[in-house]
Amino acid sequence: MVDGKKMMNICILEILRKYTDSEHTMDQKDIIKKLETEYGMKVDRKSVKSNLMNLVDFGYNLECTEIERENKNGETEILTKDWYYNHEFDDAELRMLIDSILFSKTIPRNQAQELIEKIKGLSNVYFSAKVQHVCNLPGLSHTDNRQTMLNVEMIDDAISEGKKVAFLYNTYGIDKQLHPRKDTKYIVNPYQMVANEGKYYLICNYDKYDNLSNYRIDRMTEIEILDEKVKDKSLVKGMEHGLNLPQHMAEHLYMFSDPAATIVLKVQKGNMGDIVDWFDKNFEVLSPKFVQNNYPDNFNPETDANKAFIRVTCSQNAMFHWAMQYGTSVEVIEPADLRERIRDAVNEMAERYK
Known part of the structure; x- marks a missing residue:
């Protein structure tokens, strides 16, 4: 049993943190019941209200609804109800943090589980119930390196x-x-x-x-x-x-370290979403006139109507793997040595899969 007078405000704060949010509120009678069942403390409404107001005065993030009413003496008094703890993170933000840990391959499995439990502790019992269905960590890829x-x-x-x-x-x-x-x-x-x-x-x-x-x-x-x-x-x-980090990341897909080069690609217009996903908007769409003048052998007005020519700055090693990944939807126009490297790889694959 806890010393009621000394610890009541801390116990009330913990009850509100654990059991409330803007959709799950508590009145003073609910708090009194929790104090008794969880801490063995028998208290009255006056003590609970006094401690609640003290917590608010101390700057704790508590919210409530205030109602004015007239008492027996004809004086106006303020009643409070629907108390709840205003958590630093909402459920959507916590879920994003948990998802980022679940799908991080860098964090070892046991540490990932510990971090998720800590994040769940930042909210209340209702959030913990919501995330019981999240993917099992053993089924996801995590590093073996505990360091x-x-x-x-x-x-x-x-x-x-x-x-x-x-x-x-x-x-x-x-x-x-x-x-x-x-x-x-x-x-x-x-x-x-x-x-x-x-x-x-x-x-x-x-x-x-x-x-x-x-x-x-x-x-x-x-x-x-x-x-x-x-x-x-x-x-x-x-x-x-x-360090211009966005530029560095765009120029080094897959985190290859070789110097970035200027690369011209022919892509399906319908795949521009993929281009933006990978390069953000750090690429240039070349005009049809420029393409006809500079790449006449690679442009056919009849068959290329749904295609666009773009220019990006990127690691050639990274672009090799990226172009292989999107092989049927993208064509490297220049530099010539990268185009030749891709052609040789495709021919080798064709031989292998005969």
Whole structure:
């Protein structure tokens, strides 16, 4: 049994947090019942009202309906009812957070479950009941690397302190376990972490190069923060004036690190939604006149009426895989070496599937 006088306000706050929201309110009599059943406290309405008003005065996010009425002495008094706790996150926001964890391949399964339980605790019993049907974590793909969240924390510290990091970089073997690519550690200048396609990446630089590289954080083990200061960003291509993250992401689909190139594509007009999904609006639609003058061998007015020519800036390695993915709906016009690379791959596949 709890000491009623000292703890009543905390108990009332917890009851409202756990059992109420704008659609599920409580009157003072409901609060009195919960205090007795959950905390063994027998209290009167006057004490409950006094504690409720104290909580409001202390700045707690409580809401209620106020009603004016005249008492026996002819004086106006304020009655309160329909009390509820105004949660920091609404159910839709919490569900979005849970979904992002469910479909993140970076967070280990046990940590994902713990995070989801913590998020559920930010709302009330009604929200917990709503999310009982969410997909089972064992059925979703999550990293086997239990160090991932610690990796994120350590890299964040290194970036804040302007220090280099060292780590082993791993890949999966036929035993389905992570194994180091090489015995020695990678040493890089860390600049930014980013989430892409459910995975965390570190955007960084090697001292001996002047370009950016991307590494999956869930593939890193044995991370350590070094005493050496990171290379000045102004010495790294693409970071002379700071990192333009939206541009970097658009130019490096699948997080490939090779330099971006200008690429011309012929696409189905009906697939412009896919183009925007992948490149946002960072592409140029070429005019029919420009296309006829510059790509006459690739343009047929009769058969290409439902097609558009666009120009994007993107990693060639990334575009190779993207073009293969959308093979029947897209054609790479230039650069010629990328077009040839795709043609060779398609011919090889055709031979394989004969």
